[in-house]
Amino acid sequence: MSYAFKSVDELTFTDDFMFGTIMKNPKICKEVIERLLHIAVGKIEYPSLQKTIAPFYESKGIRLDVYAADNERIFDIEMQTSVPPALAKRTRYYQSLMDVDNLLAGHSYDKLKESYIMFICMSDPFKQNLPVYTFRNICIEDKALFLADKSFKIFYNASAYNREKDSELHAFLEYLCKKRVTSNLTKDIDKLVQAAKLNEEFRSIYMSLNIREYDLRKQGEAIGFDKGRQAGLTEGLHQGARQKSLETARLMRLENLGIGLISKITGLSEEEIANL
Secondary structure: OOOOOOOHHHOOOOOHHHHHHHHOOHHHHHHHHHHHHOOOOOOOOOOEEEEEEOOOOOOOOEEEEEEEEOOOEEEEEEEEOOOOOOHHHHHHHHHHHHHHHHOOOOOOHHHOOEEEEEEEEOOOOOOOOOOEEEEOOEOOOOOOOEOOOOEEEEEEEHHHHHHOOOHHHHHHHHHHHHOOOOOHHHHHHHHHHHHHHHOHHHHHHHHHHHHHHHHHHHHHHHHOOOHHHHHHHHHHHHHHHHHHHHHHHHHHHHOOOOHHHHHHHHOOOHHHHHOO
């Protein structure tokens, strides 16, 4: 079986690695959030990419595409080239773990920040041809009564950009869907995308990621026929993948790459990498 990966020159802002790279820029991240939510955002903490939240050893952890916060709010931005399964329940679980992560032990509930989970979808997640779907908890008996839990789940449908009346959001969704630059924000994003494609470090890291994913897929393919030993082989695959990540991290440290960048690429914690 052959595996097809996009070349660097084929990447666009909607591709996972490019999206994360561009959204590392605090100015761009802040402006994207402001366009999506139509609000002014304070100075955001440096965006955290592929942030992992796994509060309990046996619980299912999550990995957020882009996690950012200002003094009063937290934001999770997910780019989806296809609509993932169980989308609604996925956001419910994301919300719960973000709250656990946000509230320090011993703090009262009123310390929870206002939270926004935003899924940017290239196709329509709810088939109603709306450019934006915003969900909040409301009272069934009195639709004007909102539960003031300060949580929002918002889904964007880039394919319906022509139905978006706000000009800035229209331009952003159009850029995602058609790659047309029609606003200052999309102009800035597109410049960064083109610059990244010419950056040797970006190209090298992207190729390393593809090689690592290819190796993991081949390992999975090699053992996939033996269902009777699935549990043991899965653990073996996990250990093999971890060893491969450790080896990759060691090589990257020799190249003097930053610990944060190595963590993003390999999935290892910064502490593990620092101890190599």
